[in-house]
Amino acid sequence: xxxxxxxxxxENRKGRLCEVCSLLGDNKINIRALTVAETETFGVxxxxxxxxxxxxxxxxxHKITANxxxxxxxxxxxxxxxxxGILKVVADHDINVEYMYGFVEKSSENALMVFRFExxxxxxxxxxxxxxxxxxxxxxxxx
Amino acid sequence: MDxxxxxxxxxxxxxxxxxxxxLQRLQKTVEQALKxxxxxxxxxxAGISSGGSFRNLKDLQNVPFTSKDDLRKNFPFGLxxxxxxxxxxxxxxxxxxxxxxxxxxTQEDLNRWTDLVARxxxxxxxxxxxxxxxxxxxxxxxxxxxxxYGAERVGMTVIPIGGGNTQRQVQVMKDFKTTTLHITxxxxxxxHTKLAxxxxxxxxxxxxxxxxGAEPYSENTRRKLEELYGIDAFNSYGLSEMNGPxxxxxxxxxxxxxxxxxxxxxxxxxxxxGRALEDGQKGEVVFTILTRDAxxxxxxxxxxxxxxxxxACPCGRTHRRLSRILGxxxxxxxxxxxxxxxxxxEEVIMSIPEVGTNxxxxxxxxxxxxRLTVKVEIYAKMFTGEASAIDxxxxxxxxxxxxxITINPRIELHEPGVLPAFEGKAKRVVDRREAL
Numbered sequence: 380x381x382x383x384x385x386x387x388x389x390e391n392r393k394g395r396l397c398e399v400c401s402l403l404g405d406n407k408i409n410i411r412a413l414t415v416a417e418t419e420t421f422g423v424x425x426x427x428x429x430x431x432x433x434x435x436x437x438x439x440x441h442k443i444t445a446n447x448x449x450x451x452x453x454x455x456x457x458x459x460x461x462x463x464g465i466l467k468v469v470a471d472h473d474i475n476v477e478y479m480y481g482f483v484e485k486s487s488e489n490a491l492m493v494f495r496f497e498x499x500x501x502x503x504x505x506x507x508x509x510x511x512x513x514x515x516x517x518x519x520x521x522x
Numbered sequence: 523m524d525x526x527x528x529x530x531x532x533x534x535x536x537x538x539x540x541x542x543x544x545l546q547r548l549q550k551t552v553e554q555a556l557k558x559x560x561x562x563x564x565x566x567x568a569g570i571s572s573g574g575s576f577r578n579l580k581d582l583q584n585v586p587f588t589s590k591d592d593l594r595k596n597f598p599f600g601l602x603x604x605x606x607x608x609x610x611x612x613x614x615x616x617x618x619x620x621x622x623x624x625x626x627x628t629q630e631d632l633n634r635w636t637d638l639v640a641r642x643x644x645x646x647x648x649x650x651x652x653x654x655x656x657x658x659x660x661x662x663x664x665x666x667x668x669x670x671y672g673a674e675r676v677g678m679t680v681i682p683i684g685g686g687n688t689q690r691q692v693q694v695m696k697d698f699k700t701t702t703l704h705i706t707x708x709x710x711x712x713x714h715t716k717l718a719x720x721x722x723x724x725x726x727x728x729x730x731x732x733x734x735g736a737e738p739y740s741e742n743t744r745r746k747l748e749e750l751y752g753i754d755a756f757n758s759y760g761l762s763e764m765n766g767p768x769x770x771x772x773x774x775x776x777x778x779x780x781x782x783x784x785x786x787x788x789x790x791x792x793x794x795x796g797r798a799l800e801d802g803q804k805g806e807v808v809f810t811i812l813t814r815d816a817x818x819x820x821x822x823x824x825x826x827x828x829x830x831x832x833x834a835c836p837c838g839r840t841h842r843r844l845s846r847i848l849g850x851x852x853x854x855x856x857x858x859x860x861x862x863x864x865x866x867x868e869e870v871i872m873s874i875p876e877v878g879t880n881x882x883x884x885x886x887x888x889x890x891x892x893r894l895t896v897k898v899e900i901y902a903k904m905f906t907g908e909a910s911a912i913d914x915x916x917x918x919x920x921x922x923x924x925x926x927i928t929i930n931p932r933i934e935l936h937e938p939g940v941l942p943a944f945e946g947k948a949k950r951v952v953d954r955r956e957a958l
Contacts, residue, residue, distance in 0.1 A: 386907025388905050390936045390940065391934075418909060420935060421909075423909045447907075
């Protein structure tokens with residue numbers, strides 16, 4: 380089960396991240412998970428939102444450089460070793476994690492993590508086989 | 523003041539004799555030029571079919587100008603006047619569209635060039651007792667090899683170290699008791715800031731003088747460098763199309779640069795009308811080289827602005843003196859001694875699909891060195907969302923630019939619409955350096 384993530388190019392300028400987040404907020408788009416990959420001269424903001432279609436449109440309308448990437452949102456048992464258990468399955472199946480980050484909210488008793496896998500289809504399949512639940516966009520919108 | 527000569531007879535030749543010699547050599551040069559397809563066409567159109575038709579030097583005014591663009595359009599051999607097997611050396615500089623401008627030399631041409639450089643070196647007071655550390659880039663650039671040959675001919679001890687590696691440069695200066703440097707003024711300034719780091723004092727060195735060239739600088743910078751190191755600093759002017767160094771050099775009086783007029787006819791023209799100007803008037807410098815069989819160039823427009831001093835120099839040389847370069851008639855930038863045209867940078871940017879067409883070039887000083895920043899806009903449709911892809915893009919732009927302009931730029935990526943738009947009077951170049 381895949382989830383769409385928006386990647387936003389941010390030039391290294393004071394207040395730019397704030398501007399982008401305000402724009403989403405003004406349009407009632409709720410950020411559920413986010414991370415910023417930063418380098419010396421630019422950043423890439425990665426977000427999972429409650430309404431990715433609307434978010435993509437808002438960003439496009441404001442000529443903000445963004446791109447949609449498929450990621451997998453996985454439920455992680457909120458206890459010691461929870462994340463390690465998932466990573467072990469992933470490693471055992473030779474699946475590469477490009478990056479990962481956490482959700483703001485929990486889904487019931489579980490924490491939620493975003494994984495960007497080299498091959499999201501295969502990853503989702505392997506996780507499901509091991510009883511690890513991935514949530515869909517519907518679930519995220521309802522959080 | 524002690525005035526030394528390499529070729530006293532030629533360097534002090536009375537003006538009428540000098541001009542007579544120029545005319546003879548001009549006639550021969552025109553004959554030589556007529557052997558090239560380019561000048562056959564160009565001179566033919568102007569009704570010139572032989573060197574003998576030149577009755578006096580004023581007749582040169584009838585010769586059309588030659589431009590850098592002519593050299594590029596006739597790349598690589600359109601201006602070569604001898605068989606290639608007569609050519610012993612070529613040099614080249616980068617051109618505005620990536621086509622380099624090339625010059626060719628026969629053994630005799632190289633010999634005559636070397637002799638002119640020897641004159642320059644001796645005019646500053648060098649003798650074979652001097653140790654010469656040549657810190658200019660070797661290779662296709664004429665500055666390195668030109669001075670190397672000239673200094674060697676004088677019998678100086680030549681250290682062909684080339685540019686870069688400051689700590690080693692300073693160590694070599696100390697180890698071999700270097701007396702004379704050939705260096706860009708900004709690099710010499712930079713070295714001074716490093717001496718303290720190496721626990722060294724300029725007083726521990728044996729430096730007497732430096733030849734400063736390849737980039738413009740002011741009289742104040744010269745004085746500052748002279749004081750910092752306790753040396754005499756001499757201004758040098760050359761361009762590869764005129765063989766490079768050896769064209770104009772200061773003597774011990776340091777009152778601007780003698781142009782070797784037995785080898786070059788120098789004119790100052792109004793860049794707008796092409797009309798010749800009087801001595802003392804500022805205009806574009808135009809040269810005709812009289813001592814190069816392999817590749818004659820007639821009335822070559824340098825795009826450099828300067829003037830000629832009408833008065834004689836106390837050193838006794840009869841060859842007129844050219845002022846410092848006071849500006850350019852085009853948009854050429856000089857970055858750490860390297861000539862760069864904004865159009866070269868533009869061409870590279872336009873060849874990369876991941877970035878848009880807006881760009882800005884910014885030049886700053888960091889310490890004594892120039893830093894080039896090229897700002898480009900990311901092209902939204904090519905954005906994959908991966909930071910690593912953007913880093914790879916930056917590396918690719920850097921490498922392509924370095925291949926074209928030979929200097930390492932810093933690349934700054936911006937969002938679309940941030941940089942001044944391509945249309946209109948966008949300010950493409952922001953030069954934040956203070957004049958040296």
